[in-house]
Amino acid sequence: MGVAAIPPAASSLSPSGWARAESSQLLLPPLPPGRGCVLCRHQSGILALASLQQGQRSHQQLTGNHPCRKQFSRMDCLCEANTSFALDLWKKLSENDSRKNLFYSPISISSALAMVFLGAQGDTAAQMVQALQLHKAKDVHPGFQSLISEINKPDTKYLLRIANRLFGEKSYSFNTGFLDSCNKFYLSELEQVDFQQEYEAARGQINSWVEGKTDGKIQNLLGQGTLDSLTKLVLVNAIYFKGNWADQFKKDLTKEMPFRINKNQTKPVQMMFRNGKYPMTHIGEQQIKIIELPYEDKELSMIVMLPDEINDDSTGLEKMLWWNHCPKKNYGKLERELTYEKFADWTNPEMMNTKEVELFLPRFKLEESYDLKPFLTSLGMHDAFDMGKSDLSGMSDRNDLVLSKVVHKAFVDVSEEGTEAAAATAAVMKFRCASVPRVMADHPFLFFIRHNKTRNILFCGRFCSP
Numbered sequence: 001m002g003v004a005a006i007p008p009a010a011s012s013l014s015p016s017g018w019a020r021a022e023s024s025q026l027l028l029p030p031l032p033p034g035r036g037c038v039l040c041r042h043q044s045g046i047l048a049l050a051s052l053q054q055g056q057r058s059h060q061q062l063t064g065n066h067p068c069r070k071q072f073s074r075m076d077c078l079c080e081a082n083t084s085f086a087l088d089l090w091k092k093l094s095e096n097d098s099r100k101n102l103f104y105s106p107i108s109i110s111s112a113l114a115m116v117f118l119g120a121q122g123d124t125a126a127q128m129v130q131a132l133q134l135h136k137a138k139d140v141h142p143g144f145q146s147l148i149s150e151i152n153k154p155d156t157k158y159l160l161r162i163a164n165r166l167f168g169e170k171s172y173s174f175n176t177g178f179l180d181s182c183n184k185f186y187l188s189e190l191e192q193v194d195f196q197q198e199y200e201a202a203r204g205q206i207n208s209w210v211e212g213k214t215d216g217k218i219q220n221l222l223g224q225g226t227l228d229s230l231t232k233l234v235l236v237n238a239i240y241f242k243g244n245w246a247d248q249f250k251k252d253l254t255k256e257m258p259f260r261i262n263k264n265q266t267k268p269v270q271m272m273f274r275n276g277k278y279p280m281t282h283i284g285e286q287q288i289k290i291i292e293l294p295y296e297d298k299e300l301s302m303i304v305m306l307p308d309e310i311n312d313d314s315t316g317l318e319k320m321l322w323w324n325h326c327p328k329k330n331y332g333k334l335e336r337e338l339t340y341e342k343f344a345d346w347t348n349p350e351m352m353n354t355k356e357v358e359l360f361l362p363r364f365k366l367e368e369s370y371d372l373k374p375f376l377t378s379l380g381m382h383d384a385f386d387m388g389k390s391d392l393s394g395m396s397d398r399n400d401l402v403l404s405k406v407v408h409k410a411f412v413d414v415s416e417e418g419t420e421a422a423a424a425t426a427a428v429m430k431f432r433c434a435s436v437p438r439v440m441a442d443h444p445f446l447f448f449i450r451h452n453k454t455r456n457i458l459f460c461g462r463f464c465s466p
Contacts, residue, residue, distance in 0.1 A: 119395030158243030164188035244418035
């Protein structure tokens, strides 16, 4: 995000054969006379969630005012807020075209926007609370602080890192309290640059930082013309994930097979195969299989949601739901009806049985870029982008900053070794895992990379076409 001029910032990582990360950036242009500053920010991140049960057990074992209990309580609430926002954004990104590939890091976007929220006041702050679902969280910034600490945990068999950086105009005065809070909660230090005279050089400096944090997977995050002499601040968030599957696919079993884009059209894809035991379930009324593919250490997992079949010219993801046999109230497309409650229930370990299955999964890479401004405004975040209404006075006493742009870029590479990424209800409980000996992901599916302990989604994706 950017304040006081139009800056960009964001980055992600992603190497091949792993789950990758995303990046997003927010830009703020200068306001009219008397309010002339712009803030720009960029972020990238990866989400990976696995065992929901582990975090719940830890929470249940803690009592009273134990500091760890407070930490898990904060992260539980933040998980609900982040997941709700992730799915709200998913629906907005899918409105114009539900048949295209999709990949982004909601944790990257929400953490970058949370830094902007640090400096928001009045209606601007209230609208951000609603758009980001932060009313479901308590102690938002300490919650992100705990989450970042968990994500950056050392001595793991996978590589998962999240980083933040402020790039500020060297001649502009930012509130010390804002800078201190960014550093305290988001480990984001201020790096002074010369946007006024050397904004193109500053753009190169920011892009280099992003590229370095994402192991070269996110390049040229800020395109030419993104920044200008009015740019005052660029907030950057980069998240990178690289991990091997707990049980890898054998490369010699990967073969070319047809991937059914819809009932009448196919494209060739390199299809991986493995016969092994995986947690999975089948949601009968929705006719979807859900399977969990853990990474090494089982602290991160990929969750795949696969429709049973394609029945028409659609992708199969437009399948109609029939919740509680009440079509008038709850009738809609699978993705439109996906909520935090349903996602939590469907992926709950108690809903899954570990079964031996024949798993067919495409080897694929996705790289997606988004200008998130129209999607955020459609979620109700209007004033932050409005020169006449923006109130980011927490960043500067001059109150002359406005958000101009939010850019996000993400990359994922799924292969035999693993993944690299630089970017509901009680009624369901009865749909226990049916006997499904084969999972054939040869048609469009949804996938999520989840961090098990905190249950936060690091990355969201939809694979519709090779």
